[in-house]
Amino acid sequence: MMILVSSCLIGCNCRYDNNNTLVPELKHAYEQGFLFPVCPELMAGMGVPRTPISICGSSGYDVLSGSAQVISHSNDIVTEALVRAAHYCVKLSDMFSIRHAILKSKSPSCGAFSTTTYDGVTGQPGVVAAALIRHGVQIFDEHSDFHKVLNDR
Numbered sequence: 001m002m003i004l005v006s007s008c009l010i011g012c013n014c015r016y017d018n019n020n021t022l023v024p025e026l027k028h029a030y031e032q033g034f035l036f037p038v039c040p041e042l043m044a045g046m047g048v049p050r051t052p053i054s055i056c057g058s059s060g061y062d063v064l065s066g067s068a069q070v071i072s073h074s075n076d077i078v079t080e081a082l083v084r085a086a087h088y089c090v091k092l093s094d095m096f097s098i099r100h101a102i103l104k105s106k107s108p109s110c111g112a113f114s115t116t117t118y119d120g121v122t123g124q125p126g127v128v129a130a131a132l133i134r135h136g137v138q139i140f141d142e143h144s145d146f147h148k149v150l151n152d153r
Helices: 024-031 060-063 079-095 127-134 147-152
Strands: 001-005 036-039 053-056 069-072 100-103 115-117 120-122 138-143
Touching: 001 024, 001 079, 001 120, 024 036, 024 147, 053 060, 060 079, 060 127, 069 079, 079 127, 100 127, 127 138
Parallel strands: 001 036, 001 100, 053 115, 100 138
Antiparallel strands: 053 069, 115 120
C-alpha cells in the first residue's frame, strides 16, 4: 500500500525557501518504497526558491469551489496551476490506490489541518489536502499520529 507524502517531509529541498522539513521516520519509509512523494507547488510550475504563497480566503475548499484565490507574495495569481496540481494528486491516488496521505502542516497547498492565508494560519486544509479529503483519502500531517498507517501498510 502506497502512501502519498509531501516531498519536503522526506528531505527534498522543494520548499519556497529551498529547504526541507525532514521527518526521519518518513525518509526511512520512503527508502523502503512505501511512500509516493509529491510537491504540488513544483507540480504547479513554481520553482525553487520561490515567493511564498497564501490563500486569499479561508481554506483550500474555498479555492476548489472558486470562491478564493491563491496568490504569491509578489501578487502573482497561481490558483489555476495549484488546482490542477491538486486534481493530479487525486488522479495519482486513484492510479496507485492511495488511501492515506501525510502532508506538510500550514502549507497553502498541502496543509492537512492548517493552512496559511493572508489573514494568518487557519484550522482548515490547503488546496491539495481539501481535494484529497473530498476524494476520501485519509489525511495526516507531520505532527499527527501517522505512525499507525505506516505500520499497517
